[in-house]
C-alpha cells in the first residue's frame with residue numbers, strides 16, 4: 635500500500651514538473667516592478683475608459699449589456715499612474731495634517747481608509763475601474779457607499795452588477811464582508827480578474843516593504859516596518875477572495 639502511494643505521488647510530481655513552470659511564467663513573471671507600481675507608461679484604451687486592451691473590450695461588452703437593463707456604466711476613475719497617486723496622497727496628507735492638525739500617523743491611517751499608498755494602487759494596473767450609473771443625477775460625491783445601498787440612486791446599478799459583472803470578468807475588490815480588513819467597502823470598484831490576478835501574484839513576489847521604504851513623498855518617512863507589513867496584509871491582500 636505504501637509503495638503504491640509512493641508511485642502515485644512520484645507520478646504526480648513528474649506531471650507537475652512538466653506542466654507547472656510554463657504556468658508560473660504566464661502568471662506574473664512578465665510584469666516588471668515599474669509597471670506594477672504605475673511608473674511605466676502602459677497603453678490603455680477607450681476614451682473615458684482607459685483600461686488595458688482585454689479589460690477595455692470586456693468592459694464594453696458589459697456596458698452594452700447594462701444599457702439594455704437601463705443602466706449606463708460610467709467610468710469615474712480607471713488607470714492612474716504613480717505621479718497622480720502621489721498628488722492624491724499628498725493633497726490628503728496636507729489637508730489632514732495642516733488644516734485638521736492631525737498627527738502624521740493618524741493622517742496616514744485616515745488616508746488609507748479609501749486611498750492607497752502611491753505605488754500600491756490597483757488603479758496603476760489598467761485593470762481596475764470605479765463605476766457608477768451615468769443615467770442617475772447625483773449631487774455631491776458619487777463614490778459614497780450609501781448611494782449604492784437600498785433606496786440609493788445606484789441601488790439598481792449595484793443589483794445589476796451583483797448579478798452580471800463576473801460574467802464579464804469584473805469582480806468587486808473591497809467587499810462588505812464583515813471580517814474583511816483594509817480598505818473600506820467600495821461598491822464602485824471593480825477589477826478585471828483575468829489580468830489583475832496574475833498582476834497581484836507578481837506584485838506579491840516583490841519586496842513591497844523595501845520598495846516603499848525607498849519612496850519619498852509626504853509622510854513616507856513615518857512608514858515603519860510594522861505599518862507596511864500590516865498594510866500589505868490588510869489593504870493589499872484582504873480583498874475579495876476570488877481575486878487572489
Ligand SMILES: [Zn+2]
Pocket residue numbers: 711757763764823
Ligand atoms: Zn477605485
